Amino acid sequence: MMLKIAIAGTGWFADKHASLLAAREDAQVVAFLGSSLPKAEKIAQKFAGAQAFDEIEQMLDTVKPDAVYISVPPMAHGRIEDAIVERNIPFLIEKPIGLDMETVNRIQDQVTTRNIITSVGYHIRYTDTVQKAKELLETRKVGMAVGSWLGDMPGVHWWRKQSGSGGQFIEQTTHIVDLVRYLVGEVEEVYAVYAQQHMHTKHDGVDVADVGAVTLKLAGGAVASITNTCMLPFGHRSGLELFTDKGVLEIQQSRYLKNHEGSQTTEYKNLLNPYEIETDAFLHAIKTGDRSRILTDYADAAVTLRITLAALESSRSGMPVKLR
Ligand SMILES: NC(=O)c1ccc[n+]([C@@H]2O[C@H](COP(=O)([O-])OP(=O)(O)OC[C@H]3O[C@@H](n4cnc5c(N)ncnc54)[C@H](O)[C@@H]3O)[C@@H](O)[C@H]2O)c1
Known part of the structure; x- marks a missing residue:
């Protein structure tokens, strides 16, 4: 066919x-x-x-x-x-x-x-390392997730405009929010602090924040902290660490999963194209x-969008936003 x-x-x-x-x-x-x-x-x-x-x-x-x-x-x-x-x-x-x-x-x-x-x-959901993390999490309790997207600013004009991209947390870091939802659970409350520190002085017309820290309260009591920046002159790293009762799972989005259990660390590499x-x-x-x-699917991604929009709202109002 x-x-x-x-x-x-x-x-x-x-x-x-x-x-x-x-x-x-x-x-x-x-x-x-x-x-x-x-x-x-x-x-x-x-x-x-x-x-x-x-x-x-x-x-x-x-x-x-x-x-x-x-x-x-x-x-x-x-x-x-x-x-x-x-x-x-x-x-x-x-x-x-x-x-x-x-x-x-x-x-x-x-x-x-x-x-x-x-x-x-x-696409990160489809990586073999995230699938492995999901399998390992079946017998673990996650207490905290710490994620990040730390890098440079994409060169395309629309990305620099709030009205074009929505800013880094909505456009890029959304992948990390999606992973938190996929691997840990749904988000109940969001609090965010954003700032413009450098990129608006480097290029004309930049009105998106270039640093941000977001705190998420998750269903079941776990907490998540996600930071992002696009002010570096290079891509540094992006990923998620999950702190569990049996140790730490460290996911670097396109590269590997590390399972840290005390003195023992097992590394899984991404072998397939997600x-x-x-x-x-x-x-x-x-x-x-x-x-x-x-x-x-579309309905699921709408939930992620709502969280990232709530983070923007919180960064503007200075107040936490409850989602449920
Ligand atoms: N999942 C991933 O790994 C991944 C990676 C890169 C980009 N993306 C996403 O893909 C999307 C596109 O990103 P990109 O890097 O290709 O951007 P880009 O700037 O390279 O391309 C965007 C294209 O869309 C066209 N366009 C704009 N408005 C249009 C309209 N109304 N109708 C038809 N075409 C229109 C532009 O002319 C441009 O060619 C973004 O949402 C981005 O987040 C996802």
Whole structure:
């Protein structure tokens, strides 16, 4: 069965998804949607048989895709998804899935009513090390999670604007919040302190915070602390440490899991490509109807977005935000 896939977005991650799809025998990349036609044409040229569009409705009605991959910046969500769900088309969407709950709730209502297959690009869940951590946690009690995303500022213009990306915690560190939810539990309360320390003096038009510390109260009593910065001149590290009754699990997102048990440390390396597994799970669901291999869907990602939006709200008000 050959699935026709259309892609909304023309940036580096749209290209990454398209390349993974083009390497498969059961999928063909048939179209790209760009914010302008020349951008869409440029990337479409790289994939044999792909057409270029600058209007979502026209793309969907012309190529009639079996699924759409949505890989656009956070501020561009809304209209694209409305057109896709109206036509009952399954979609895989990159994180974060939006910048406001009103838009996301509207889309979620349609996804639920129409029972549409969705998947969200929280690819770290699909790493073999996170799966190993999940297995080890079955017999452990987590008391505390300490996470971080410490690095440089992505070069794309929209990332530097609050109205474009939502800021680092919403755009990037969302992966760590998602991991806390996946491995430890749901978030009940959020308190955040953000500041602009350096990047707004280095580049014009930067209005996102470049340092931040967020405290999360989790269901069941565990606590989490997540810090992030984008003011470094290089990527430093990102990951999550889980403090448990049997020792410490240390996850460095794209590299390894270390299981520290006193004098003994066992290291597990990531051996598989999580993006391949993510796409495989999504296409399997479309072909068979079996969604069990999809590790996070639109409704689940909406919960993560709500937490990261609450952190922004707390950083502005100076008050904790209760979620439940
Ligand atoms: N899961 C991951 O590992 C991962 C990694 C990188 C990026 N991402 C996510 O992918 C998304 C895209 O990031 P990127 O790095 O490719 O950004 P990018 O800036 O390289 O590309 C974004 C593209 O979207 C296009 N675009 C903007 N508005 C549009 C619209 N309304 N319709 C169609 N196209 C539009 C832009 O022209 C641009 O080509 C972001 O949400 C980002 O967080 C995820």
